[in-house]
Amino acid sequence: MSEAIPAETVLDVRNLQTVFFTNSGLFRAVDNVSFSVRRGETLAIVGESGCGKSVSALSIMRLVPDPPGRIVGGSVTLEGTDLLKLDDAAMRGIRGNRISMIFQEPMTSLNPVMRIGDQIIEAVRLHQKVSSKEAWKQAVDMLRLVRIPEPERRAQEYPHQLSGGMRQRAMIAMALACRPALLIADEPTTALDVTIQAQILALIVDLQQRLGTGLILITHDLGVVAQTAQRVIVMYAGKKVEEATVEALFETPLHPYTSGLMASMPAVIALGAESDARLNEIPGMVPSLTNLPPGCAFAPRCKLAIDRCRQEYPPLSEVKPNHWAACWRAGEIAGAS
């Protein structure tokens, strides 16, 4: 691991550990996870429910509910400042200003009794010393930037008057209003229809590149990852199990969980002669975080598991240049492909 953080790095997360104290025991929701995001770069975090991808995002924002959750270790460095060391007031100055977040369900994240324009103004006036008139103008400009037709009229409207795609555009406008260094999008298009999803993804990527924002895209959809990200990390049971550039990951996935995920997805384009073939399923289910096996958490579901996998947790190692995997057999997998 490098000590010096390159100048263009916006966010650097080191050995992050977030745990939840519950009646049924201690959950290691995020267990020693490190990653970084550069200016203008899109990092995708992929995994299934409960793998820790959303808790990682909430930890960066310091929005993990305490109790039951707590960040117990690591650092989250945004533009040179360790966010975990800031007091609450200083953190409020960062949220919505230097880091913003877009959530899955735009209807529940927007205030139903506030006009769209006022909601964007709220973020702007909290962080910038501008008159309300100037802030309103900025809000309308933001709505225009996210390609909402008739932005002057839409700014006067309430969330229920907007369609799902339009609401998500308004959320993006709000998130980008203060030109943050980092945008976290947690399943931003999961609630949207496929044609609207294509529009919103294209919009996010376009704006992010124009504004130079670092983007963390959290998703379970490998299609979305392939279409938008530059780098990908795959999470399983709270740990990072693989990290690579998007090209390398789809070319040769080194962790059996990653290749299993890819094989279990039905593909529209692969409608060849034998499209009625069975999908490759990953047997079993995601383990409960309170009761993890001693070795690799994926070993009970893994076809390639050997005795060592069940006893020792494999460290994350750079199997190929810039391609990390936490698997005892990743070397063999890399050699075979």
Next chain:
Amino acid sequence: MTEQRPLLEVTDLVKHYAVRGGVLRRQVGTVHAVDGVSFALSAGETLGLVGESGCGKSTVARTVLRLVEPTSGAIKLDGEDIAPLSKTALRPYRRSMQIVFQDPFASLNPRMTAGDIVGEPLSVHGIATGAKKQERVAELFQQVGLRPDQMKNFPHQFSGGQRQRICIARALSLGPRLIVCDEPVSALDVSIQAQVINLLIDLQRKQNFSYLFIAHDLAVVAHISHRVAVMYLGRIVEIADKHELFANPRHPYTQALLASVPIADPKARRTAPLIDGDVPSPINPPSGCAFHTRCRYAMDRCKTERPALQAAGTAHQVACWLNDGTGRSE
């Protein structure tokens, strides 16, 4: 193929909902949820129904089962029109048609054991009781990949994928000929989705029932279906054999829909989205072809005249005025 009578034949199905407003709750508008849908489904066949939210695909599914009363149209099950039947007269037909819903958390009674849930239809229809019922339930559990000793467990003790298996076992209990699947895997994780899809396909091969399969995920539909119908604002705009539909889509909406699916291959990155704007409201659907407001190939005729489904190749029908009613070739 021999000319057989299809298991299910739906003709000109219409479902309108009244929109009421004002102090007197007078009808101020009509939601055209399903607006003249016709299709047929043979025994052992899977017809996929795709489209975006609000296109009427779930309403079609529920109307076919008469969970929602149709406004007009015929629903023939084995040649018998079940649309005008009274509730009592419909009852024997209910045994042949079952449904699996999207959310396995909401569709199981949390106070009943899994075994009771799966056995309930057997009691309701007076098919089996006591030890015979238990035996049949155990057999159903095995068929869907659950252990018979799990019969005494409650729904919260199962994972999402297992709960969907319980829903499938319940649907199978009466030996149905038609199973409607309304987004059966949308709530599940990717690795669990594959397990449930494989199970659905295996069961169909063994028992030869038909699926009306609804999903918004085109890849899932492409995988499981034999034929696919694409819906837009209450109408079928294109219906074809699945290989034909995905290889040679003719309706501009189908083409845009297929092109919008994010492909899991970074080398196949798309540049710009193919269609702009949102789906119009079904309260005031556009005149003529409902898609003309978002279609970049729309002509004057599309704005005034509604295109009907027309043959465009073998086992392929499309509702589009382009190329004399055969749609756009790419």
